[in-house]
């Protein structure tokens with residue numbers, strides 16, 4: 001059995017859904033199909049993240065990450081306001097707990113300025129006046145950081161798409177693909193086929209496999225990094241009223257465990273960044289295929305050579321709640337072991353190059369009839385709307 005479409009989007013995470021919406025806006029009347037292997041949208045990264053609308057402080061000036069984050073935070077807020085989805089601009093404090101960290105804050109402030117992102121340096125006393133539960137030698141205040149539930153955003157996007165005539169097929173995986181001069185043929189796991197003029201693939205943790213299935217030459221591999229969170233209990237609901245982040249460690253690729261306010265009034269701490277043995281193994285499962293893909297990749301071993309100490313430290317924090325707690329207590333000493341209740345983990349899809357480098361920027365790879373979003377790490381949820389615009393610009397330009 002075979003069906004036809006003008007455009008097919010693989011993956012109903014926030015990037016795929018935002019892209020499908022953008023195609024629908026730009027090509028009214030086009031037949032759009034979204035294919036998702038899970039039973040509903042946002043079951044992977046999009047529904048398992050910190051829910052932060054990032055301001056864009058950290059990213060390399062001039063990178064797609066910096067630009068799309070800056071644009072995306074405003075567009076995400078506008079989208080949510082227009083759609084009646086709860087969000088809040090609560091702001092965040094990046095807190096330095098000692099002199100070397102305070103020095104690194106200066107560099108972060110300069111980077112934020114280069115990125116056109118508003119931040120305000122605070123003394124330790126000023127930071128503690130805002131957040132009395134926090135230890136700080138100095139801090140950087142980012143007033144434009146916010147919070148939202150990206151799962152709710154994705155579900156709304158799916159509903160808008162369906163209301164406007166797109167077909168969303170859940171519970172069926174794309175198993176293979178062939179490209180011809182006129183379009184793409186997708187083989188679906190249920191044995192059916194889908195013929196489409198063009199395809200956009202936003203497959204997150206499966207991005208490298210999907211790109212290869214479409215015949216793209218890709219020189220990276222997705223390495224899964226598990227991010228574990230705890231919900232905080234026993235503490236006053238206003239323990240902190242803003243998001244609290246540590247100063248990022250330059251030896252580590254991720255931002256460090258942070259205190260994140262939730263829209264339901266709760267508070268979480270996390271995520272750490274632990275090398276995972278399964279791309280979608282939220283219960284710490286081991287996948288033979290995923291493990292072989294990581295261990296059989298030279299880039300993985302070079303990554304370990306670069307970040308081996310950090311990887312061991314993260315593994316320790318994962319196995320020992322006390323080690324995890326120590327990271328939080330550096331800046332919020334009143335949280336205790338009994339206050340931490342496990343919360344749903346997420347797994348980051350991080351592209352790693354053959355040389356062991358973590359690919360910093362968003363990565364898009366084109367084949368003749370399709371475009372692949374190959375690396376969309378944080379802040380890709382914040383930046384989903386500008387990413388979608390970029391993808392559709394390229395897709396239509398190459399038509």
Ligand SMILES: Cc1cc2nc3c(=O)[nH]c(=O)nc-3n(C[C@H](O)[C@H](O)[C@H](O)COP(=O)(O)OP(=O)(O)OC[C@H]3O[C@@H](n4cnc5c(N)ncnc54)[C@H](O)[C@@H]3O)c2cc1C
Nearest residue numbers: 011013014015037045046049050052174204227346380382
């Ligand atoms: C722990 C963690 C914390 C984060 N915190 C933040 C944050 O606070 N702010 C922020 O902006 N970003 C954050 N991010 C990053 C953000 O969540 C991701 O960048 C974003 O969700 C990526 O969206 P996506 O649509 O590309 O991927 P995903 O949401 O992973 O969606 C990919 C989809 O493709 C589907 N798929 C894969 N293969 C196939 C196939 N063969 N056939 C059909 N469907 C397929 C999957 O089932 C999945 O639904 C965080 C990520 C993690 C993991």
